[in-house]
Amino acid sequence: xxxxxxxxxxxxxxxxxxxxxxxxxxxxxxxxxxxxxxxxxxxxxxxxxxxxxxxxxxxxxxxxxxxxxxxxxxxxxxxxxxxxxxxxxxxxxxxxxxxxxxxxxxxxxxxxxxxxxxxxxxxxxxxxxxxxxxxxxxxxxxxxxxxxxxxxxxxxxxxxxxxxxxxxxxxxxxxxxxxxxxxxxxxxxxxxxxxxxxxxxxxxxxxxxxxxxxxxxxxxxxxxxxxxxxxxxxxxxxxxxxxxxxxxxxxxxxxxxxxxxxxxxxxxxxxxxxxxxxxxxxxxxxxxxxxxxxxxxxxxxxxxxxxxxxxxxxxxxxxxxxxxxxxxxxxxxxxxxxxxxxxxxxxxxxxxxxxxxxxxxxxxxxxxxxxxxxxxxxxxxxxxxxxxxxxxxxxxxxxxxxxxxxxxxxxxxxxxxxxxxxxxxxxxxxxxxxxxxxxxxxxxxxxxxxxxxxxxxxxxxxxxxxxxxxxxxxxxxxxxxxxxxxxxxxxxxxxxxxxxxxxxxxxxxxxxxxxxxxxxxxxxxxxxxxxxxxxxxxxxxxxxxxxxxxxxxxxxxxxxxxxxxxxxxxxxxxxxxxxxxxxxxxxxxxxxxxxxxxxxxxxxxxxxxxxxxxxxxxxxxxxxxxxxxxxxxxxxxxxxxxxxxxxxxxxxxxxxxxxxxxxxxxxxxxxxxxxxxxxxxxxxxxxxxxxxxxxxxxxxxxxxxxxxxxxxxxxxxxxxxxxxxxxxxxxxxxxxxxxxxxxxxxxxxxxxxxxxxxxxxxxxxxxxxxxxxxxxxxxxxxxxxxxxxxxxxxxxxxxxxxxxxxxxxxxxxxxxxxxxxxxxxxxxxxxxxxxxxxxxxxxxxxxxxxxxxxxxxxxxxxxxxxxxxxxxxxxxxxxxxxxxxxxxxxxxxxxxxxxxxxxxxxxxxxxxxxxxxxxxxxxxxxx
Numbered sequence: 070x071x072x073x074x075x076x077x078x079x080x081x082x083x084x085x086x087x088x089x090x091x092x093x094x095x096x097x098x099x100x101x102x103x104x105x106x107x108x109x110x111x112x113x114x115x116x117x118x119x120x121x122x123x124x125x126x127x128x129x130x131x132x133x134x135x136x137x138x139x140x141x142x143x144x145x146x147x148x149x150x151x152x153x154x155x156x157x158x159x160x161x162x163x164x165x166x167x168x169x170x171x172x173x174x175x176x177x178x179x180x181x182x183x184x185x186x187x188x189x190x191x192x193x194x195x196x197x198x199x200x201x202x203x204x205x206x207x208x209x210x211x212x213x214x215x216x217x218x219x220x221x222x223x224x225x226x227x228x229x230x231x232x233x234x235x236x237x238x239x240x241x242x243x244x245x246x247x248x249x250x251x252x253x254x255x256x257x258x259x260x261x262x263x264x265x266x267x268x269x270x271x272x273x274x275x276x277x278x279x280x281x282x283x284x285x286x287x288x289x290x291x292x293x294x295x296x297x298x299x300x301x302x303x304x305x306x307x308x309x310x311x312x313x314x315x316x317x318x319x320x321x322x323x324x325x326x327x328x329x330x331x332x333x334x335x336x337x338x339x340x341x342x343x344x345x346x347x348x349x350x351x352x353x354x355x356x357x358x359x360x361x362x363x364x365x366x367x368x369x370x371x372x373x374x375x376x377x378x379x380x381x382x383x384x385x386x387x388x389x390x391x392x393x394x395x396x397x398x399x400x401x402x403x404x405x406x407x408x409x410x411x412x413x414x415x416x417x418x419x420x421x422x423x424x425x426x427x428x429x430x431x432x433x434x435x436x437x438x439x440x441x442x443x444x445x446x447x448x449x450x451x452x453x454x455x456x457x458x459x460x461x462x463x464x465x466x467x468x469x470x471x472x473x474x475x476x477x478x479x480x481x482x483x484x485x486x487x488x489x490x491x492x493x494x495x496x497x498x499x500x501x502x503x504x505x506x507x508x509x510x511x512x513x514x515x516x517x518x519x520x521x522x523x524x525x526x527x528x529x530x531x532x533x534x535x536x537x538x539x540x541x542x543x544x545x546x547x548x549x550x551x552x553x554x555x556x557x558x559x560x561x562x563x564x565x566x567x568x569x570x571x572x573x574x575x576x577x578x579x580x581x582x583x584x585x586x587x588x589x590x591x592x593x594x595x596x597x598x599x600x601x602x603x604x605x606x607x608x609x610x611x612x613x614x615x616x617x618x619x620x621x622x623x624x625x626x627x628x629x630x631x632x633x634x635x636x637x638x639x640x641x642x643x644x645x646x647x648x649x650x651x652x653x654x655x656x657x658x659x660x661x662x663x664x665x666x667x668x669x670x671x672x673x674x675x676x677x678x679x680x681x682x683x684x685x686x687x688x689x690x691x692x693x694x695x696x697x698x699x700x701x702x703x704x705x706x707x708x709x710x711x712x713x714x715x716x717x718x719x720x721x722x723x724x725x726x727x728x729x730x731x732x733x734x735x736x737x738x739x740x741x742x743x744x745x746x747x748x749x750x751x752x753x754x755x756x757x758x759x760x761x762x763x764x765x766x767x768x769x770x771x772x773x774x775x776x777x778x779x780x781x782x783x784x785x786x787x788x789x790x791x792x793x794x795x796x797x798x799x800x801x802x803x804x805x806x807x808x809x810x811x812x813x814x815x816x817x818x819x820x821x822x823x824x825x826x827x828x829x830x831x832x833x834x835x836x837x838x839x840x841x842x843x844x845x846x847x848x849x850x851x852x853x854x855x856x857x858x859x860x861x862x863x864x865x866x867x868x869x870x871x872x873x874x875x876x877x878x879x880x881x882x883x884x885x886x887x888x889x890x891x892x893x894x895x896x897x898x899x900x901x902x903x904x905x906x907x908x909x910x911x912x913x914x915x916x917x918x919x920x921x922x923x924x925x926x927x928x929x930x931x932x933x934x935x936x937x938x939x940x941x942x943x944x945x946x947x948x949x950x951x952x953x954x955x956x957x958x959x960x961x962x963x964x965x966x967x968x969x970x971x972x973x974x975x976x977x978x979x980x981x982x983x984x985x986x987x988x989x990x991x992x993x994x995x996x
Contacts, residue, residue: 076360076369077416077428078343081398083356083374084413092129092139092409097381103201103216103244103287104153105336106382107404110161111390113178116382116404117151118143126151126166128181129409131390140181146174146189152201158387158453159210159438169199173215175226193229195222201243208252208453209445210438216243221257223269225442233446234269245289247298250341251452252445256298256316258282258290264300264319270446279319283310287334292316293361294341297323301335301348308823308848309335311348311359313367324367328357329823330848331800338385342431343398345371345414349383352776352799356383356401356412374412375839378405379776379796386411388433393458396421398429430458542829542838543897544814544867549825549843549883551872558596558878560604563587565617566850566875570754570803571669571683571711572619574820574851575873579859579905580627581644582871582878585617586610591634593617596878597648598871609649611642619669625677625907629657633667639682641694660692662699668710675719675922676914677907681736683710689724691736693911700915703734705742711755711770711803717763717810719908720919721784725755725768731782733766737917746787749780754803759784761813761832765792769804769817772796777804777819779828781836793836797826807854811901812867814840816883818852825852827883843883849874852881857901862927865894892935893928900924 097106098117107116109131118127129141147168157163164176174189195215202216211226221243223234240261247256254276255267262282265275281300282288288302298314308330312322328335333350339361340346346359358372382404391397392413399414418426432455439451565585568574575584577598586592591613596604615634623629628644640656665685673679678694689703689710708727715722722734725748732742749755751771760767766782768791778796783789797804802819804826809815817826825843830836854870861869861882868883887894901924908920928934 076344076362078345078360078398079369079371081345081358081372081414081416083358083372084415085374085376086411086413088408090411092141092411093407094139094141095127095129095404095406095408097404097406098125098127098151102150102152104382105384107384107402107409108154108156108164109384109386109402110156111387112161113156113164114384114402114409115154115156115164115166115178116409117154126154128178128185130181131386142181142185144176144178144185146176147172149199152199153203153216155203155205157205157210158207158434159436161387161436165203165205165213167200167203167215169201171196171199173200173203173213173224191226191229193224193226195224195232197222197235202246204246204248206252206442206445207248207250207434208439208451209442209449210440212442212445214246214248214255216246216257219243221246221255221267223255225446227442233442234273236267236269237265237274239263239265241285244287245291247291249292251450253450254292254316256290256292258288258300258302260285264290264298264314266298266316266319270448277316277319281314281319281322289335289337291337291339293339293346294344294363297361297363297367299337299339299346299361301337306330306848307332309333309350311335311337311368313361324365326359326368326370327823329844330821331798333380333799336383338383338401340385340388340399342388342433343429345399347383347385347399347401347414349380349401349403350798351381352379354379354796354798356380356403358414372414373842375842376403376405376410376412378407378410379798381405388458389436389456391458393425393430393460394422396426396429425459425461427459432457540831540835540838542840544812544827544829544885545838545840546886547814547827547840547867547883548886549827549881551846552880552882556601556880558582558601558604559876560606561594561876561878562604562606564850564873564875569618569668570820572617573805573853575853575871575878576621576630577853577855577871578622578624578627579856581622581648583611583620583622583630584873584878585620591615591617591632593620593630593632595630595644595649600648609651610653611644611649612652612654613640618667621670621672623678624672624674624904627905631670631672631680633670633682635666637661637663637665637667637684639667639670639680639692658694658697660694660697660699662690662692663688669713671713671715673719673911673914674715674717674904675908675920676911677909679911679914681713681715681722683713683724685709689713689722689734693915695911700911701736701740703736703740705732705740705745706730712757714758714766716759718919718921719914723757723759723766725749725757725770727752731757731766731768731787733784733787737915744784744787746782747790749778751775753801756803756805758806758808758815760808760810760815760830762810764832765830767806767808767815767830769806771803775799779804779817779837781830793834795828795837795839798824805852807852807868807870809854809857809868811857811899812897814867816843816852816854816868818849820850821848823848843881845872845874847874856905857927860927862893862898862929863890863932865890865897867897889935889938891932892938893932895928895934895936898927900926 114129116127118125126144126146147170149168149170154166167173173193175191197217204214206212213224215222220238221236222232224232239259242260244258257265264281266277268276283305284303286303291299293299296316298316300312304310309328311326313324314322333352336349338347344361348357354376356374360369384402386400396416396418397413401412403410434453435456439453440449563586565587582596584594592610594608615636618633620632630642632640639660641658643657663684668683670682680692683689687706690699691701693700706726711725713724724732731746731748733744735743749770750773753771755770757768768780776796780791781793802821804817804819807816813830823845827840829838849872851873859869860866865885865887866882872879872881902922
């Protein structure tokens, strides 16, 4: 019956403070090593920092100083890159570091505002080459596990001459180490795909080992509950995966979960008390939460936290430093390029901040070592004494504990009281440690909402919450879902997975979908969307003769397909009504003029029969399909053209190029660009679209370090550079933007990704409003969207499209959750342009004419707009009683209570109603 148990941590929610709650003035260093790049004790935070040679270590306190600010300092500690670090679980100021200079050093660090030690307390030189990992023992003082390039070492710091044990050499690079919670066993993962479990006191060879990993790319291993081991790594398809193992049987995993195809290494953080697991990928902006159980389901996925900046490293703050009165069960520190962001994981509970919820906090390991290294080596198995986390019962351990900030006074002025009442009581900082003998103090800083590090309490008004969080999108809760299997095309064989990065991979209109196949001759399958089915093993196709470089449907003729080939020619095909019934070998038209392979092709959005193409010859050519001739040649590019896009009014053409430039052309006036500006620094690929009614260009590309990001450029001043950027994650595929001008929502999908990013683009700061992401069940090879008329407005679908996988084509709907679905949601469905009808001919456009599409309403005749729905009676919302109680003295409260009673009962001086009644005459009484 364990599977039916309800976890008390299933609703754990990550809370991110405002920027004034972050540790700033940070310069993260190289993360090309095996460690987590940041570690925390209950008092200090240490992290690798940028420095020539990489020998510096950054240091900050966990809590802000008396002025509310964090001080960040540096220690020059090694002669080469600092590869790993760890704080002692029994002395929060004792820090161990290791480096590729072949040494391990122990430091007694102090508050960053004080002068740091100029030399280490202890230096160990194992003589095993460069060192990658260092890890304190969980129960014994002065005991370290050190990871050399191919073998683990066990070292007693009181014996500087030689290690206690040199364990068996691994077959390749050692990737991670983990002590079991009771300190008896040590587990390792290695580039040779082996998992090993050692009992260092019994033998130098592993007691359990198996070749269990599918990929030799970086892996991590960690002990969880009881005899369970958890690993993160990559599978044979290079997708990131999470696996749970029984350490006594390593040949097969108990459970696994796939986490997409991003190349960032997954770092696991596990809390044995709650079973909560946080996974952060290097270079990613998201943190995924899981719960690990000792029964099925072994892994339960929980929270997902989106951050502003990519992750350079993560660390977990010790349990004794959490704010128990706020139901904080875990705190993670995210290291980014320029700051450290605390993320507080809290369990929503009533009376938060007023009482200690004991069921969330089992007794946890204290800060007193159970034994010395000599006692452990001699066979001792003592465990660290546990402590109760109730702030009223928590006793100070004998080892030094976290410095607690002094309690701050309550606001005394009327204004401050009113502000405090309006915003609720919260902890003074996300990094504040609870008092050892009493509940955490409230401080005036809590009135600033998220500056305290926690989200406002549920008693706050939505308006106050939004003012703290900044503007949000009405589409922020958009939900993507794959439609029923009956609507899928399955058994798709021989899909071409090597189309160029400038190609979307396939294309569709409201009737047909065209998919390039890997069959010789550049064959293209054309399927009718009205006939989903399991496809036959062989299909009638279009034989393009050469490999497909790009393809697109004519927006004004649903049966005309333009295909660019490797032979620098564009072939225009006419698909018969009713779809393909036999192989088509003769194109309707061949366009020839480019001297090199073509990158991409695009039809004009308003003029019929007008096509634009870009090529390896660094030129862009315009074609009139009616005459079959080239009508213009645009120059000015110095390298490969990554992408091109017509403006919404069809007047201008924008391009993004590998030479690092974004250009705008007016093809009817000049062959040279009319504007030019600096684009993304990366040279791996880019795409662009016009947004906000043609006022801005949105470019998806890469920065100099290979991270994917979004760049927003003003069209009227392209040379001034991007007005806003948003870095997303690290992945090799270019994000393809799909934009809906009706809602200003952009959906970004990359080939081979499982996550689809969604933003609303607004023409003023902050420009990017992030919405919920869509996660596909498996990596998709392409995503395209259908006209707005294909959306089911009764189900509030704002976008519907097709997702291409290796063997299927699956419809995907993006819906906005709404309560009153019986009404037409006119706020998300403005009149839409009729994009499938031409506004003018190619010859008219070339002659200088302009036009625009007519618009139509999407409202069904039998639906009433939600703006015209009957108004419900307003419901009075009362503030919590604590607001009124905090504002008034006892005398005021007595007087108000008495007044309320009098108002309810009436004035005692007034006559009673019966006093005014008239009686009957006495002769009317019956005797």
